[in-house]
Structure formats: structure tokens, C-alpha cells
Amino acid sequence: xTDLHYLTPERIDLQRQRVVIEGDExxxxxxxxxxxxxxxxxxxxxxxxxxDVRIERCGRSSIEGSILHFRRVPRPGTAVTIAxxxxxxxxxxxxxxxxxxxxxxxxxxxxxxxRTVSNPVPEKIDRKLLRWKSxxxxxxxxxxxxxxxxxxxxxxxxxxxxxxxYDCRLIPHESSVKSATIDVVGRKLxxxxxxxxxxxxxxxxxxAEAGFLPVSFGNTVLRAETAGLFAVAMVRAALxxxxxxxxxx
Amino acid sequence: xTDLHYLTPERIDLQRQRVVIEGDExxxxxxxxxxxxxxxxxxxxxxxxxxDVRIERCGRSSIEGSILHFRRVPRPGTAVTIAxxxxxxxxxxxxxxxxxxxxxxxxxxxxxxxRTVSNPVPEKIDRKLLRWKSxxxxxxxxxxxxxxxxxxxxxxxxxxxxxxxYDCRLIPHESSVKSATIDVVGRKLxxxxxxxxxxxxxxxxxxAEAGFLPVSFGNTVLRAETAGLFAVAMVRAALxxxxxxxxxx
Numbered sequence: 001x002t003d004l005h006y007l008t009p010e011r012i013d014l015q016r017q018r019v020v021i022e023g024d025e026x027x028x029x030x031x032x033x034x035x036x037x038x039x040x041x042x043x044x045x046x047x048x049x050x051x052d053v054r055i056e057r058c059g060r061s062s063i064e065g066s067i068l069h070f071r072r073v074p075r076p077g078t079a080v081t082i083a084x085x086x087x088x089x090x091x092x093x094x095x096x097x098x099x100x101x102x103x104x105x106x107x108x109x110x111x112x113x114x115r116t117v118s119n120p121v122p123e124k125i126d127r128k129l130l131r132w133k134s135x136x137x138x139x140x141x142x143x144x145x146x147x148x149x150x151x152x153x154x155x156x157x158x159x160x161x162x163x164x165x166y167d168c169r170l171i172p173h174e175s176s177v178k179s180a181t182i183d184v185v186g187r188k189l190x191x192x193x194x195x196x197x198x199x200x201x202x203x204x205x206x207x208a209e210a211g212f213l214p215v216s217f218g219n220t221v222l223r224a225e226t227a228g229l230f231a232v233a234m235v236r237a238a239l240x241x242x243x244x245x246x247x248x249x
Numbered sequence: 250x251t252d253l254h255y256l257t258p259e260r261i262d263l264q265r266q267r268v269v270i271e272g273d274e275x276x277x278x279x280x281x282x283x284x285x286x287x288x289x290x291x292x293x294x295x296x297x298x299x300x301d302v303r304i305e306r307c308g309r310s311s312i313e314g315s316i317l318h319f320r321r322v323p324r325p326g327t328a329v330t331i332a333x334x335x336x337x338x339x340x341x342x343x344x345x346x347x348x349x350x351x352x353x354x355x356x357x358x359x360x361x362x363x364r365t366v367s368n369p370v371p372e373k374i375d376r377k378l379l380r381w382k383s384x385x386x387x388x389x390x391x392x393x394x395x396x397x398x399x400x401x402x403x404x405x406x407x408x409x410x411x412x413x414x415y416d417c418r419l420i421p422h423e424s425s426v427k428s429a430t431i432d433v434v435g436r437k438l439x440x441x442x443x444x445x446x447x448x449x450x451x452x453x454x455x456x457a458e459a460g461f462l463p464v465s466f467g468n469t470v471l472r473a474e475t476a477g478l479f480a481v482a483m484v485r486a487a488l489x490x491x492x493x494x495x496x497x498x
Binding site for chain 1: 478
């Protein structure tokens with residue numbers, strides 16, 4: 001399967017059919033993959049563009065190429081957003097980002113709940129966002145996603161309760177008895193996922209009052225990052241069962 | 250929720266209603282959790298036993314206790330076995346073990362396919378098995394499983410094709426168009442999951458000839474360990490949808 005190379009939109013001139021590749025992607029193409037003049041590569045802007053590009057000039061620090069043809073890959077009709085409590089373990093949060101991206105998440109909102117331990121200062125948030133985006137980009141490259149998941153700035157639990165624009169808003173919680181039969185096809189779903197200590201009972205109560213549906217993820221306890229990736233896996237599995245995988249990605 | 254402590258069967262004398270706790274579990278109980286005489290703890294043999302034990306003597310290197318009451322947790326009616334290609338990355342294989350355990354796998358068979366890079370000598374296999382078992386035990390402790398997943402010795406792909414005793418045998422493969430509508434409730438399922446390079450086309454062909462059902466896991470490429478954990482997640486999701494979570498664990 002063809003490798004996919006991610007360029008920022010300002011590097012892609014669709015009108016003049018030109019691209020310029022610099023930085024990490026340049027390094028990867030020229031030094032690792034040893035691509036050169038005449039080779040054809042596939043690029044995306046991570047926002048649905050799929051373009052085949054012929055390399056025309058391979059310099060010391062940049063590649064220039066011409067777009068042979070391009071198309072827009074439609075955004076999947078089913079979209080999963082996970083508002084995920086930040087975790088004490090960076091490693092486990094990164095793991096969630098990687099697996100959720102592979103499994104098809106659309107948008108991730110780091111969340112601060114009453115039991116969230118990690119609550120970094122704004123300067124640290126910026127650095128974290130950069131790292132999170134690089135993890136999601138690496139995972140997108142791995143699974144060749146034309147739509148890279150969005151990562152938004154951290155939200156508070158109370159702000160998460162007020163998020164609008166979703167067809168179905170869910171809060172998985174171990175005390176819930178409702179099993180998770182959710183109509184997913186073509187819908188916009190929002191899951192709130194708690195951190196290492198789960199949600200406080202008061203939070204589950206508030207979420208239910210705000211119209212969130214409490215769902216059970218099963219009898220055994222899932223770690224926070226596993227609950228997050230299971231939410232995405234559950235939707236992927238339901239779409240596959242409906243024979244509707246291209247609704248997905 | 251009560252912590253669960255795992256003892257090897259020879260430490261548990263159900264007739265005399267006595268247990269002896271040594272080694273890591275002793276250390277964890279006495280040094281980390283600071284349990285002492287009179288405290289009641291919950292133990293399992295990892296094979297379905299659930300017993301509440303009162304600590305009667307806490308020595309320098311062992312704890313002795315008496316069993317207050319015990320019951321047998323029935324083995325779940327639905328059982329997922331994953332024959333999983335060994336991976337070049339130990340880290341990613343361990344990750345698969347941890348997540349599959351949390352999500353409810355019953356049995357794991359490391360597998361050697363034509364594209365499996367890791368093919369350790371027998372002495373190394375023994376060491377690997379020890380580590381794999383400790384990963385699975387740690388994950389079982391985390392999610393409080395009374396039935397610890399089995400890890401068998403590595404099998405060849407050809408031996409995996411001949412495995413009997415399953416109601417449904419599946420091989421996920423990206424070239425497959427069949428979506429994964431599988432009847433799971435109360436059934437014994439076997440999935441073959443390829444390694445970093447996936448299966449060779451010949452292997453998919455042989456599996457189909459041997460009666461395995463090729464299934465698609467979706468349009469985007471999943472890493473090997475993600476495919477393995479997704480197989481388990483898919484079954485968990487299907488059981489939840491059928492309102493049948495206690496068939497699970």
C-alpha cells in the first residue's frame with residue numbers, strides 16, 4: 001500500500017499544482033525512503049486531500065513536485081469524539097491517542113475532571129498539545145488516514161457537559177446497568193471518559209441530568225486509556241457489523 | 250472495589266480453609282497495602298475461585314490466613330482465543346497482552362507465521378513465557394479477573410490452522426470484503442492475527458481452505474497489536490449489545 005505523506009496546507013498550491021516539502025517529511029522522503037526526481041508519491045493535507053505528486057527537484061533541504069491529480073476524500077459520516085480525562089501517565093495518554101487514531105476517532109478533547117491529577121499550567125499545555133498532535137500524526141501516517149483527528153485544547157468537565165452538535169452523548173461508567181446498544185451509522189457521537197480514578201458519582205449524576213446516556217462497558221474494570229479506545233472500537237465494530245465500513249474512514 | 254490477590258493453587262487449602270501468602274503478593278499486601286492481622290482480603294487462584302480471607306498471622310516473609318467463605322465464579326460462556334503472531338517489538342506484544350486481558354480474552358497463543366521476524370530459541374521462549382504470564386497477571390489484577398487468560402507455547406501458523414474445538418474460526422485480513430457479522434454469544438471463537446507485515450496471501454488462502462472465515466476489520470490499516478485487541482473488543486462490544494455482559498467475565 002502506498003505511503004502517505006502529510007504536508008501543511010500552505011505547502012500545497014492546488015491552483016498552480018505545486019508542492020514544496022521541507023522539514024521532517026523532506027528528511028523522511030529523501031534520506032529514509034531515498035525518493036528522488038521522477039518518483040511519484042502520495043500526499044495529503046490531513047484534511048481529506050489525496051494527491052499524487054511527481055518529484056521534480058530534490059534539493060538539500062526541500063523537495064519540489066507537481067501534482068499529477070488530486071481528489072477530496074469525503075469526511076466519514078460517522079464521527080466519534082472522545083472527551084478524555086488527562087492521565088497522570090503521559091505514556092498511557094499517548095497510547096490512547098495512538099490507538100484511538102488507528103481505530104478511527106474524529107476528535108479528541110483532553111478533559112479535566114474532579115479526579116484528574118494532571119492539571120498543567122498553560123505554557124505546559126502548549127507543549128503537550130504539540131506532542132499530542134505529533135503522536136496523532138504518526139498514528140495517522142501508520143494507518144494512512146486522509147482525515148487526521150483533531151485535538152482540541154483541554155476542557156473542564158463542566159464545559160464538556162455543555163458541548164453541543166452531537167446526535168448521541170454518552171458517559172461510560174461502571175455503575176451503569178444500561179448496556180451499550182447505540183445507533184451509530186452516520187451519527188456524531190460524544191463519549192466522556194474518566195481518568196485513573198474514574199468519575200465521581202456526582203459527575204455521573206450531572207452528566208445524566210445534562211442528557212448524557214450512562215452506558216456500561218462491561219463487568220471487568222477497564223483502565224482509563226482502554227475505556228477510551230474501547231469506545232472507538234465499539235463504534236468501529238458496529239459499523240462493520242452494519243456492513244458500513246466506508247462510512248468510517 | 251476490593252483488590253484481588255492471586256495465589257498459586259498450592260497456597261490454598263480449601264479443606265482446611267487455610268492460605269499461605271509469600272513472595273510478591275506477600276510484599277504487596279504487607280509493605281504496600283500495609284495489611285495486618287484481622288484484615289480481610291479477597292483472593293483467587295486465577296481459575297475462578299473467589300475467597301475472602303482473614304489474615305491471622307503476618308510474619309517476616311509470609312502471611313497466613315483463614316478462608317471465611319468462598320465460591321466458584323463460572324467460566325464465561327463466550328471465549329475468545331487469539332493466535333497472535335509474535336512481534337519484533339516486545340513492547341507492542343506486551344501491550345497487546347495487557348489490553349486483550351483487560352478486554353476479556355480467554356487464551357493467547359503466540360504464533361510464528363511466514364512473516365514473523367521474532368523466532369526465539371527454546372531457552373528464550375521459556376523466559377518470554379514467564380514475562381508474558383507476568384504481564385497477563387498484572388493486567389488481570391488491574392481489572393480483577395477471576396479467570397486469568399491462558400498463555401500457551403508458541404505455535405506455527407500451520408499448527409494454528411489445525412486447532413480444533415472452536416465454534417467459529419476467523420482470520421482478519423485487509424483484502425477481505427466480508428464484514429464481521431459474527432454470532433458470538435456463548436461461542437468459542439478463534440482469531441488468527443498476523444504480525445507487523447500481516448499474513449502472506451498464501452496464508453490467507455490456506456486459512457480459508459482450512460475453514461477459517463476471512464473478515465475485514467475496516468478500511469484503515471491497524472497495527473498488529475491493535476488488530477489483536479480489536480478482535481477482543483469487537484466480541485466484548487457484541488456481548489454488550491446483546492445485553493449479555495455476564496456471559497463475558
